[in-house]
Amino acid sequence: MPTTVVVGLQWGDEAKGKIVDYLAEHASMVVRYNGGNNAGHTVVVGDQTYKFHTMPAGILHPNVTAVIADGVVIDPAVLCGELSSLSARGIDTGKLKISSTAHVIMPWHKLLDSLEERHRGSQKIGTTGRGIGPCYQDKYGRWGLRICDLIDPERCALRTREILEYKNSLIKSVFGGEPLDASEICDEYGTYAEAIAPHVADTSHLVSKAQGAGESIVFEGAHGSLLDIDHGTYPYVTSSHPISGGATVGTGIGPRCIDEVVGVAKVYTTRVGEGVFMTELHGEQGEAIRQKGAEFGTTTGRPRRCGWFDAVAVNFTSRINSCSRLALIKLDVLTGQKSLKIATAYEIDGKITRQFPQDTTVLNRATPVYEEMPGWSESVVEARQLEHLPANARAYIDRISELVEVPVWAVSVGERRDQTILMD
Ligand code: IMP
Numbered sequence: 001m002p003t004t005v006v007v008g009l010q011w012g013d014e015a016k017g018k019i020v021d022y023l024a025e026h027a028s029m030v031v032r033y034n035g036g037n038n039a040g041h042t043v044v045v046g047d048q049t050y051k052f053h054t055m056p057a058g059i060l061h062p063n064v065t066a067v068i069a070d071g072v073v074i075d076p077a078v079l080c081g082e083l084s085s086l087s088a089r090g091i092d093t094g095k096l097k098i099s100s101t102a103h104v105i106m107p108w109h110k111l112l113d114s115l116e117e118r119h120r121g122s123q124k125i126g127t128t129g130r131g132i133g134p135c136y137q138d139k140y141g142r143w144g145l146r147i148c149d150l151i152d153p154e155r156c157a158l159r160t161r162e163i164l165e166y167k168n169s170l171i172k173s174v175f176g177g178e179p180l181d182a183s184e185i186c187d188e189y190g191t192y193a194e195a196i197a198p199h200v201a202d203t204s205h206l207v208s209k210a211q212g213a214g215e216s217i218v219f220e221g222a223h224g225s226l227l228d229i230d231h232g233t234y235p236y237v238t239s240s241h242p243i244s245g246g247a248t249v250g251t252g253i254g255p256r257c258i259d260e261v262v263g264v265a266k267v268y269t270t271r272v273g274e275g276v277f278m279t280e281l282h283g284e285q286g287e288a289i290r291q292k293g294a295e296f297g298t299t300t301g302r303p304r305r306c307g308w309f310d311a312v313a314v315n316f317t318s319r320i321n322s323c324s325r326l327a328l329i330k331l332d333v334l335t336g337q338k339s340l341k342i343a344t345a346y347e348i349d350g351k352i353t354r355q356f357p358q359d360t361t362v363l364n365r366a367t368p369v370y371e372e373m374p375g376w377s378e379s380v381v382e383a384r385q386l387e388h389l390p391a392n393a394r395a396y397i398d399r400i401s402e403l404v405e406v407p408v409w410a411v412s413v414g415e416r417r418d419q420t421i422l423m424d
Helices: 016-024 076-088 107-123 132-141 153-173 182-199 203-212 245-249 284-292 311-321 391-404
Strands: 003-008 029-032 041-045 048-052 065-068 096-099 217-220 260-266 269-271 305-307 325-329 339-348 351-353 367-374 408-412 420-422
Touching: 003 016, 003 311, 016 041, 016 217, 016 260, 016 325, 016 408, 029 203, 065 203, 076 182, 096 182, 096 203, 107 132, 107 153, 153 182, 203 217, 260 311, 260 391, 284 305, 311 339, 311 391, 325 391, 339 391, 367 391, 391 408
Parallel strands: 003 217, 003 260, 029 065, 029 217, 065 096, 260 325, 325 408
Antiparallel strands: 041 048, 269 305, 339 351, 339 367, 408 420
8 A cells, every 4th residue: 555545434533543553564654634633543552552642643663754744733832742752752753744834723722712612602513622723714814823934933923923913802802801922922832843843844845755756655634534624514523624635635745646545434433522423322322332442532531422333424434535445443342232233324304315415404304224233242352354253243344344335454353553353
């Protein structure tokens, strides 16, 4: 797989970090192309657990150049924290490259995130509160401050004062909030700039050069496709493009540079934050999956909502990503369920459809049409080949693949690197 995009096919938290980590073993570059520290990727290596928010998961591999590309929004405080904690654990962070055109999450973004959520009241999005939406708003509104501005102290001070004049009036007059102090911000961000500056590069050029030389590159999508700003369950989405197309826009390479798209999905569904969730389980069964699957946010610690696998949604997200392979995650969590349900269609206003509605208000009226399959009681955590799995587990995987219309390439049966079944 020379150039591979790894994307989430649900609402995020599909354990993409594990798949990226696996592919990174044979790659020379891992590129993060969207989102910010609203993401959380967990990678378990032996008895060590690493949690990443802005850092590409590929940083753990000494052979890998880890790239934070143009489409990412960076909270320098968080990134500097990740850099120092990885260094303290003996991981070489020297091969991290950061795009000079990536936008910076500033204190006003974080403040406005919480003020906007408060203002929305019962209509709140349930954001991670990391300033992601306001930072992307400013990027598209041309009020952004980029990494190239941050590492130039004079330019950073000038831009901060200019932007803050406008932002403070918004904070005070619209939201009744406390204004922010430009000098304090410049002092604090000056120290981050020093730590970040040695890593700053023209990452689009670096990635193109590596691709031209035939090197193996992994593009790491953050979040899930159902949170995509254009194609997700709007307005309960994030503000970037987690889909595979986001890899080209967010990196500065063309679509012909992508060879493979691996879609990652859990064998059930989870969601954090507000918004429609067609197959959500509200009672004991949802709670059991949450506890067994440790379904609590890596970034915010919030309990994730849990439900059955939704083949209508994942068929849709596989299509918009043009997925070539499927990685199915957390099969072990379903062990012990007497029977399993898969949504194969929706009933909307009395009509049965397999087409995922674009309008979220229509989706709100969708009732899943379920197919029930028998579960399995045998442990799967030691399985390393499909044949090691119970027949009912194999049938469940085959049915998902058939409904999603993408061949399965990997099945994860535990959180460790080696707890993976690969098809080739
Ligand atoms: P924001 O990205 O913080 O603006 O939050 C918007 C929505 O996306 C909220 O419902 C979040 O819970 C959700 N979200 C953002 N990032 C992730 C993620 O990495 N996993 C799961 N949900 C996420």
